[in-house]
Amino acid sequence: xxxxxxxxxxxxxxxxxxxxxxxxxxxxxxxLGAFDNALLNREHDAAMFDLPPGRVVMSTDxxxxxxxFFPGGDxxxxxxxxxxxxxxxGGGVPKYLTAGFILEEGFPLADLQRIVASMAAAARExxxxxxxxxxxxxxxxxxxxxxxxxxxxxVVPEGVEIAGDRARPGDVVLLSGPIGDHGVAIMSRxxxxxxxxxxxxxxQPLGDLVAAMLTEVPGxxxxxxxxxxxxxxxMNEIAQQSGVGIxxxxxxxxxxxxxxxxxxxxxxxxxxxxxxxxxxxxCPPQDAxxxxxxxxxxxxxxASAVIGRVLQDDxxxxxxxxxxxxxxxxxxxxxxxxxxxx
Amino acid sequence: xxxxxxxxxxxxxQTLSRAIAAAADPARTYRYMEFCGGHTHAIARYGVEDLxxxxxxxxxxxxxxxxxxxxxxxxAAIALATRHDVILCTYADLMRVPGSKFTxxxxxxxxxxxxxxxxxxxxxxxxxxxxxxxxxxxxAIGFETTTPPTAVALKQARAQGLGNFSxxxxxxxxxxxxxxxxxxxxxxVILDGFVGPAHVSAVIGTEPYAEFTRDxxxxxxxxxxxxxxxxxxxxxxxxxxxxxxAEVENEYSRAVAPEGNRVAINxxxxxxxxxxxxxxxxxxxxxxxxxxxxxxYAGFDAEKRFAVDLPAPRENKTCAxxxxxxxxxxxxxxxxxxxxxxxxxxxxxxxxxxxxxxAAHWTYGRFRQAERAGAPA
Ligand code: SF4
Numbered sequence: 087x088x089x090x091x092x093x094x095x096x097x098x099x100x101x102x103x104x105x106x107x108x109x110x111x112x113x114x115x116x117x118l119g120a121f122d123n124a125l126l127n128r129e130h131d132a133a134m135f136d137l138p139p140g141r142v143v144m145s146t147d148x149x150x151x152x153x154x155f156f157p158g159g160d161x162x163x164x165x166x167x168x169x170x171x172x173x174x175x176g177g178g179v180p181k182y183l184t185a186g187f188i189l190e191e192g193f194p195l196a197d198l199q200r201i202v203a204s205m206a207a208a209a210r211e212x213x214x215x216x217x218x219x220x221x222x223x224x225x226x227x228x229x230x231x232x233x234x235x236x237x238x239x240x241v242v243p244e245g246v247e248i249a250g251d252r253a254r255p256g257d258v259v260l261l262s263g264p265i266g267d268h269g270v271a272i273m274s275r276x277x278x279x280x281x282x283x284x285x286x287x288x289x290q291p292l293g294d295l296v297a298a299m300l301t302e303v304p305g306x307x308x309x310x311x312x313x314x315x316x317x318x319x320x321m322n323e324i325a326q327q328s329g330v331g332i333x334x335x336x337x338x339x340x341x342x343x344x345x346x347x348x349x350x351x352x353x354x355x356x357x358x359x360x361x362x363x364x365x366x367x368x369c370p371p372q373d374a375x376x377x378x379x380x381x382x383x384x385x386x387x388x389a390s391a392v393i394g395r396v397l398q399d400d401x402x403x404x405x406x407x408x409x410x411x412x413x414x415x416x417x418x419x420x421x422x423x424x425x426x427x428x
Numbered sequence: 429x430x431x432x433x434x435x436x437x438x439x440x441x442q443t444l445s446r447a448i449a450a451a452a453d454p455a456r457t458y459r460y461m462e463f464c465g466g467h468t469h470a471i472a473r474y475g476v477e478d479l480x481x482x483x484x485x486x487x488x489x490x491x492x493x494x495x496x497x498x499x500x501x502x503x504a505a506i507a508l509a510t511r512h513d514v515i516l517c518t519y520a521d522l523m524r525v526p527g528s529k530f531t532x533x534x535x536x537x538x539x540x541x542x543x544x545x546x547x548x549x550x551x552x553x554x555x556x557x558x559x560x561x562x563x564x565x566x567x568a569i570g571f572e573t574t575t576p577p578t579a580v581a582l583k584q585a586r587a588q589g590l591g592n593f594s595x596x597x598x599x600x601x602x603x604x605x606x607x608x609x610x611x612x613x614x615x616x617v618i619l620d621g622f623v624g625p626a627h628v629s630a631v632i633g634t635e636p637y638a639e640f641t642r643d644x645x646x647x648x649x650x651x652x653x654x655x656x657x658x659x660x661x662x663x664x665x666x667x668x669x670x671x672x673x674a675e676v677e678n679e680y681s682r683a684v685a686p687e688g689n690r691v692a693i694n695x696x697x698x699x700x701x702x703x704x705x706x707x708x709x710x711x712x713x714x715x716x717x718x719x720x721x722x723x724x725y726a727g728f729d730a731e732k733r734f735a736v737d738l739p740a741p742r743e744n745k746t747c748a749x750x751x752x753x754x755x756x757x758x759x760x761x762x763x764x765x766x767x768x769x770x771x772x773x774x775x776x777x778x779x780x781x782x783x784x785x786x787a788a789h790w791t792y793g794r795f796r797q798a799e800r801a802g803a804p805a
Contacts, residue, residue: 337438403795410441410655412475414792420771 091115096195103189103223116199117219120206125182125217133217135182138241143178145169146237152426154201154231157271158286159362162201164428165234166208166216167291167362168313174296175309175365177248178240183209184218185236190229201232212291214238240293245304252307253328258374259394260367262295262387263288264340265317269359269427270348277352285344290363295386299367302380308368311361314427315419318357320366321394321404322418331399334406334416338393358419360427368396436474436655444659445479451666458484460665461755462623463606465492465783466653472792474655480662487755488785490605490710491625493570493598494521495753495777495784498707499741501598502527505567507736508596509533509541514734515559517552518567520545521781524774528742549581549595556585556593565730567596573627575599575719576692579699582725596730597721600706602628603636604717608708610644612754619755621665623658624650626680633688634676641674652680699725709777710753747776752785759786760797766790 091111101108118127125133147168154161166183173180185205189198209216242248267288274285292311299306308328312320317339325332341356349356363386369377374392381387394406404416452458462468468488471477477486490496506527509516516533523534523545537543542562546552549566556564568578578595585593602625610619624637629650637648647668651661661679668675678684699722706718721729747769748762759765759778769775771787778784782791789797 401795405795408473408475409436409438410474410476410479411438411445412478413795414473414475415795417791420791 091195093195093199098189098191098193098195098198098223100191100223100225103221109221112221113219116195116202120202121209121216121219122206123215123217125215126219133182135217137181137239140241140243143173143176143240143242144238145172145176146235147172148233148235149428150230150233150426151272151428152230153272153275154197156275156287158267159289160201160204161232161234162203162205163208163289164362165236166205166212166214167289168428169236169238170212170214170291170293171311171362171365173238173240174291174293175248175311176240176242177246177296177300177306177309178242179297180212180214180238180240180291180293183214183216183236183238185216185234186220187222188229188233189221189223190231191223191226193231198232208291212293243300246300248306248309250308250310250324250327251329253324253330253332253368253396254307254370255330255396255398256371257307257368257396258371258392259321259332259334259396260369260374260378260381261317261339261391261393262292262365262367262381263389264342264345265312265361265364266341266345266349266356266359268362269316269354270345272427273352273354274348285342285348288361288363290386292363292365292386295365295381295384298384299377299380303369303373303377305373306367306369306377308366310366312364312366313362314360316356316358316360317366318355318404318416319419321416322402324366324368325402325404328396329400329402331397331402332394332404333397334394334404336406336409338391340389340391357416362428440656441479441659444656444663448484448659448663448666449481451663451670452481452484453670454483456483458666458669459487459618459620460484460623460662461487461489461609461619462658463489463491463602464625464628464653465495465781466626467623467651467658468492468785468788469783470653470655470658472788475792476655476658477793477796479659484662484666487619488752488788489609489622489755490708490753491571491602491628492778492781492783492785493574493600494525494781495749496600496605496708496710497522497525497569497598497777498709499527499743500707500738503531503738503741504736505596506531506533506536507738508565508567508730508734509536509543511563511734514563514565515542515544515555516565516567517544517546517555519569522567522569524780525777526744526775528739530744549577553581553584553590553593556590560592562592563734564593565596565734566593567598569598571600571602571625571628572631572696575696575700576631579695582699582721582728583695585728586725591727594728594730594733595721597700597719599700599719600708601717601719602632603639604714605708605711606640608711608714608717609754610640610646619646620669621647621649621674623661623665624648624676626650626652626657626683629678629680629684629688631689631692634678634684634686635688637676641676645674647674647677649677650680650684652683708753710750744775749776749778749786752778759789762786766794
């Protein structure tokens, strides 16, 4: 029998992805225990399960964030939350995930274990099971430590109809908390900004918040999490898909002081900085107060706010009343402000 | 942070807005040029236009370093970058500026040229130290604000004997450009005064603007880059115009001393000399408007070290950047503004930098165009 993996000093080598005994050992000692669930423990190539009645939502996302450990999270937590949130934004209750790992030869097993543990914790928090996985190893120099892909399925309850093309003039736009935390946490680490280190990524699963919101207001029309491209790009997507205009009120959009300072310093606009644990909701005006209270009553939505309204506009312009009192466009983000943010 | 927010306070903005409206004579119009792209950006980004009465027009000036670079200089950058022995270092904004025939540094890079985006000239020095077998060229652009750091880098390179480092100098001078605008022969632009540069003035001081008040009768109010700074400057300009005064006033005294920054000025003088003439996009050849590297530093002058023989530059004829940089046209008057020229697909320099007038209008202000044309909001 092999010796157990040396998690403390060991490193990933090519045999860990080769399909032989070393790979089995990695799976058994590192993944199975952490992700512990009956479907995965069966070690079949594919997981088999029944889903509750309703429409199924499905989504996939790949994670290449750099650095892999950042204030408030790591690539593993991000990989779980990212896909869980995509499912939730379709109004789905997230159920099952798969996880694919692309590891670079030489990657420390201790780091891998830490990442796997935080994936497991995030999955527990989100109420999902990681039921199937895959590991590949690439030669040194052909990757950047670790990339993770996750895919997931969830079920949309009866009567819920959420889509990016359902915003109507008169609707109200709500936001679940301060923007820019994730992007700034990553940037301040990359740029070695000591004063920015107080900011942590907002990375969190939003399934339970969405469930609480839908219980109160089943008629929510649009849900989106403003990840890459930030709030500004997300609002433009919705305006475009729904064929409406949107007017935001800058003074109503929560942004942390530290985030503002770092953005000022780096020449970024918080409107285009990524979030990983915030959502935008659009609902009919008569539901807005109830929805806002439901969001604020939930621990993941304490700082929720009404930030704008939907207008009739064939050109699908997103505009904003600035803090100063003027008006300006909020355009799509031009180019990529921050590469490898998730 | 508190400091910044004070200069964006909506209550103060309303107060200033009312004061400007009260001061402005409804029987006339006021046309002021904000020289700097930083001001252009602040005006668009905060919607300052909405807080000014309709008879005050802000005209965008040429104070955007990327925008005023001639096509010939962009071509030279691309030619340098494509040499195998060269690593070309420059600011990110320059990467997407179109040269002749729609080339750009970013396209050259995709084809294998070694172009590095840097935040400052210090990064370029470091790259030179790390790559002793390569020629590292810093493509220097900018007005008087970015010139002193380039001068410091040249002095360091010489002191350290960093033989593989050189600078392609495109540093230009603000007062010369302001003069060129006022002197413009067939210029259709009539100005009542200038919102003067913020950071540039912190370097050169207030004295260089005296000629505009004395010789041309145009008031100059130096202003910071915060939106309230701009509004305060407009108020002071309106008052000067009403009273028939033309003076240099300094709204930005928190950063600008009348004598400027002597240390910075001296170090520039030590390393750079005036060029007889220099070609600007939009303004054409302007006498004494730019700097060259002094002969003592010839070994670090990329223009001397790498002779590039280039075909005559080919301007994009439909691009109206030149007219816009002279303040003769607004971005919306360019036939291809927004279609197909956008920040994602810039066909002229003014659409590249966030300080460029076209980019600022497209990104922040284009809803106004449709509204003026009577389309529904
Ligand atoms: S819109 Fe584009 S092509 Fe037209 S002037 Fe501006 S930059 Fe040049």
